[in-house]
Structure formats: structure tokens, C-alpha cells
Amino acid sequence: MTDEALVRRFQCGDEAAFDELVERHRARIYGLVCRLVGVGEAEDLAQDAFVAAYKSLPSFRGESAFGTWLYRIAIHTCSHHLRRKRPDSLELDEREPDERREGDPEARAMQRELQGVVRRAINGLPYKLKTVVVLRDMHGMSYEEIAGAVGCPIGTVRSRLHYASQRLATQLRPYVETVEQ
């Protein structure tokens, strides 16, 4: 059953349909929030996003895909949270709750180290740049979808991605060059 069908069922009074939507999207939303605000506060904020979605879903008109709409809520929740929080008190958690198990141990260790460096570089980006790069490169969203989720024109998405790429390239230069050799 599609997300849209589940949304319609929920709007007709089937509460269980929302549980199914949560089940489908929770890892993606939790992952997104982890990247945007850090693991430490991700659980609360991901739940906030689902609670907000639950409250608003009766008036959801399906003008965008449910997934994009949910991303928009999660991003708004994170932005709101960060606005309330003093910037100097923001601590991005370096813990990585998800570890891939495949591959030989040495390669896994190197992979983990490299991912740690990339995560720290992403964490160092300003929030607006971080959001677009996470949505594009990790979540594979199109510029149009990102524009819908972030609530800005496509041109803005393009320029933010350009600046984000530049900054990440500077941060990751040693690793990028190593990979090229």
C-alpha cells in the first residue's frame, strides 16, 4: 500500500494507518534528525516531528509526496529547536548508532574512520548548507524535492549545494586526494 493510500485511510479514521507510516519512515526521519542536530537530541526531535505530523495529517492535501511533507516537518522541527538553543551550547554528538557489519575488520575500521571525518565536516557546516547536502547526498532527493522540504526556491538549493560542496572539499581535501591517487 502506498503512503498516499495510508494517509487517506488515516484521514478516514484509521489510526493504525499512522502507525504504519511511522514504521516506514522512522529510520529515515531519525537519521535525518541525527545528522542535523546530533544523536543526543535526535530521539526527542524525531518524536516531535511525528507528533506534529499526526496533528497536521488530517489537513494534509497531498500537494507533495507524504515523505517530502514529513521531511519538511522534521527540518522545521530541527530549525525551531536550533533557533531556541544558544549556538554555543550546540553539541553535535559524534556517536554513530548505526555500524555496518559487512567487510573485513581492517576495511571496516578505515571506513568508520573516514565516515567519522566526513560526519564531522558535515557537522561543521552552517545549518542551511548542511540540510541541503544531507538531503541530496545521503537521502538522494531531487532539487525540487529539497526545495519543497526546505521551503525555498530551487535556485537557492543549487547555490547552497555549491557552497556546501566547496566547504566540504576544503575540509576533506586530504581524504579526497588520497582517494584520487
Add this chain to the structure above:
Amino acid sequence: MARSSCRYCEPRLRALLDGELVEVEAARVREHLADCDACQLSLATAAEVSRLVGQIPAEIEPPPHFGANLQLRLASVRGRRGLIGRLGLRSAPRPRWSRRYSLAGVMVAGTVMALILGSPPRLGAQDLVGKVQESWGRLQSYSCRFEAEGVVAGKPRRFEQRQWFRKPNLFRLETNEHYPEQTFIQADRVTTYIPGADWQGKRLAITRPRRDREEGLPFPFGAEWPVAYDITMEALVRELKSQRGGELLGTEEVLGKPCYVLKFHTQRPGSRLTTHYRVWVDRDSFLPLRVKSYRDTQFHWVSTARDLRTNLMLPQDMFRFATARDTFHVYGEVEPFVFTMPMDRPRTEAFDEDPIGSAREEIVRRATALPFRPLAPAYLPAGYGLVRVRGSAVSGWLDAYWLNSRTGAVIQLLQQDGAQAVADEGETVRLPDDSTRRAVWREVRRPVPIQYVAWKQSGVRVSLAAAGVDRDEALRIAASFAPAVQEE
């Protein structure tokens, strides 16, 4: 077409990579790239950066309790939504003429709702209580350090306890609430060891039977409840379940752990005073970590469980008191304060030499302040000396304790206003010297032998708990009671 510059191309490289340029733009950028090494390198770098970022997983499985916690929060919203739905408060836009009646409609609906349901459903709070109950059901043991701080009778107080608990009924606590003491609670007994006590040059250990209201085991709160003075998890859940005003306020951290905050209030039977509570429930373990109670400026408390560890291996031995050297072991219906709290008038030799006369003297001294005419015994078995007599004019009771300094057995006497007394359960007997007087008698052999006798005499409810004596002896003591002050 004019050749494009690096300035034109570079901001478009990332979009080219993503296939997000319109064809005209893409063609211009590709044309430039063919001749520009710098932009080619920039494109390759952007591609590599994108690849590296793309290797980080987008999906992360949330912690195991995520679903349960979210359900709790949704349940709270569903409760409110259900109420709104049932009241018909959310509906399609209405014609303007109907809006003027909307306020009246809401008020009528609200009144009808209040009449039908009493109060709005608070599903979130009750669901949380269910989780607490489940969690407590799964728990086999715990250890923690429990800190209490607050104001009692207008005076600031602060103390700390260490607690160990093992299901079904083993409990040990070490506290400095009044002085250092260790309490060992087993299935049938409570033993308290007071290493700092000096009773005739010895430390003190006291063993008494475990009481009915101590069925449940204390959890680190120190809050006072309508039914039981000592808070138990069972009492907590029972109280919360019966609370119609319970409310889930949100989440807050206690000692760095995210907790749900639950609010409710209670009223002791016969009291007009309301005590307001907040309980912080750990979101991971669903066990309460903090309780705050507030009655008024004179009585308020916060109790916090630190270092709470659950399901540990706790050996049975640690719940059993091993008699220490130089310790005088006392047994009977007696609490440590009888021996340890300061007396308004120090003990004299007469307490041991004339335990009956000195007890009468102490009882008479307190008689004028009591709302009843107290009684005093005219007979006690040999070897028992008076320890102390206490009385409360406000609460209307008087008690006295005699100790056999050879065996450690204690006789306890409690007197209350007969009008308010409630009969104990047990077998009805007749006292040896008065066939018309009826008394309730009960014998306990384990963990320590105690004869319980209770009766009503001259408007006074008298209870005797005599350790170290047989039934006849206990009834003989009971039969010897007479008003301490003769009527003028």
C-alpha cells in the same frame, strides 16, 4: 556561442553533477570543462565529496524504546483529539449566522461532557502508569542511592540512603536520616542495627515482625501517601491509576537522563490538605527517578534515586543481619527511636527498680494534655524496666515501653481515644479477672514470640504487644490496667 568563463561554470558544476541543470546551461558548462583543467578538477572533487557523503547511511534505526515513547505521546494527543471529535468541536466551516451560537454551543457541550465523563481523558498519563507497572513487574532487583531534601514541619531536612532490593521481599537500607543505621527487611521480620547507639555500653539491634502495611517494598521516594506512609511501587501505581487529574507534562532530564514528567495530587482521607506530586519517570527503564511532593511551605520534599542499577546479582546474605559483637539485641513491637531519640526527662534508676510506679508517674504527667483519661498497669512480669513513655496531645495517643534487660524482650503499650479506635482482627477472649471485659488476643511466634492483646476500657482503646511472655502472663498484665488518675 561565446565560451563560458570559470566564473560562470564553477557555481554550476555541482548541479551538472546532479543532472539538475537545464540542457542549455549544461551544454555551456560541458564546453568550458573540455578546455579547463581547474574546473575539471573541481568537478572531480565535487563528485568525490558527494560520493563520500553518500556513503554515510541516511537511515538510522532509532533506539528500541523509540516506538513505545512515541506511542505514549501520540496517545496523549489521541485522547485530546478523541474528546474534540466527540464534542464535535472540529467541523466544516459554518454559515456566519451560526457562529454567534458557537461559544454557547461549546459551553453547553463542555458542561454535558463534564457531566458525562467527569474530566477529559488523559490517556498519556495512564499509559505511562501502565508502562511503569510493566517495568516494575519485570524488575528482579535494584540498588540505588536515594537522596531526599526538603522541609518538614517548617525545618529544612536533607538525608541520604543506600538501598538494595531483591524480589519478592528482601530489602536493605542504610541511612543517616537521624543517625547511621542499617535496616534489613526479610519476609517476616525487620531488623535495624544502630552501630552508634549506646545502650548500657552496647550497640543496638532491634528485630520486630514485618507489618501488614509493609507488604509492598519501599522504593526510593520518602513521600507520604494517603494509605501507606512508606511509599511503595505498588502504592505509587495504585495512586497514579486512581488519579483522574493525572497529567503528562512533557519530558525533562533528571541526572542527565531524559524522563517523562507526570503531575497529580492526592488528599489524605479526612484531610482538607492537598499534596501535589510530580514524578519523573525514566524514558528508558520506565522507573521513577524522582518524586517531588508539595503540601505547603511547611512540608515539601524532593527525593531522587541516584545510581539506580537494576537486575543485579544480589546474594541473599546481604539482606540478613549478622549479629555484631558488643551488640544488645532487642525484640518486640518496637522502633529504634524508642532507644535513640532524646527524652524530655532522662531515665532514672526508678525506671528499672520500680517500672510500674515510674510508668504511672510518667503517664500521669502527660494525662492532662491527652483527650482521654489514660490507664496504667498494676502488674508486670519480673525483669522488665521502663524505657520511656511518650504522648501526643494533637494526635491523641500515649505509648510506653518496658525492656527485659536480660533477654531483650520488649512490652509495648499503646493507648488511644476509644471513640476513634478500630478493632483489630483476632480471637475474642475474656480476661482472667473480669469475665465481662472482652479483648482481642493474637499470638505471633515467628520471627519473635509476641502476645497481642487489645481491648476497650473506660473509653480508652488499649493495645499491648508483649514479647517474651506467654498468653496467661499477657492477659494478667491486661487485667491489671486501671485509670492512672483516679476520678475526683
